Amino acid sequence: xxxxxxxxxxxxxxxxxxxxxxxxxxxxxxxxxxGFSRDAWPLLEQAIRELARSVEAQPARIASPxxxxxxxxxxLTAVHGKDRPxxxxxxxRPDESIHFVTLVPRRKG
Numbered sequence: 001x002x003x004x005x006x007x008x009x010x011x012x013x014x015x016x017x018x019x020x021x022x023x024x025x026x027x028x029x030x031x032x033x034x035g036f037s038r039d040a041w042p043l044l045e046q047a048i049r050e051l052a053r054s055v056e057a058q059p060a061r062i063a064s065p066x067x068x069x070x071x072x073x074x075x076l077t078a079v080h081g082k083d084r085p086x087x088x089x090x091x092x093r094p095d096e097s098i099h100f101v102t103l104v105p106r107r108k109g
Contacts, residue, residue, distance in 0.1 A: 003052035003072060003090055007098040014048075015041040018103055030105040035079030047076050048100065052088060060089070067093040073106065 019038040021028045028038075036044045051074045060069035072088040089101040 001057045001070065003057050003070065003088075003098060005049065005053065007049075007052065007090065007100065009045050009048060009100040011041060011045070013100060013102075014044050019044065027103060027105060030084065031103075033078075033081050034076060034084040035081045040079070043079050047079075048088060048103065051076055051086070052090070057090060064091065067091045069101070070098070076103075 015038055018027050019031060019036060019041055031044065034047075036047070052072050055072050055074045057070035057072050060071050062069070068091070070090040070092060072090065074086065074088075076084040076086045078084060085106040087104040087106055089104065091099045091101050093099065
């Protein structure tokens with residue numbers, strides 16, 4: 001399945017979670033190495049959508065009571081710096097809408 005171009009990505013998920021430094025489960029430093037910043041969060045949204053458009057989503061192995069999870073593994077194109085290997089997690093809810101859940105840094109290979 002391909003993640004549709006109108007899948008929902010909440011700005012606050014990017015701006016106020018992924019791009020904010022955290023003591024635990026910090027992803028902001030990983031994303032900053034690719035040139036992504038809180039002030040320019042739409043660039044992260046654009047990169048996420050481009051990756052989702054270019055790779056087939058695979059169903060997650062673990063079930064969720066909130067809907068069906070889909071996984072997209074690939075390379076997030078950097079604004080500057082190094083491209084970032086990531087896993088994107090999406091949720092297809094019972095109403096069939098698809099929502100971005102999170103991004104998980106990965107190692108190449």
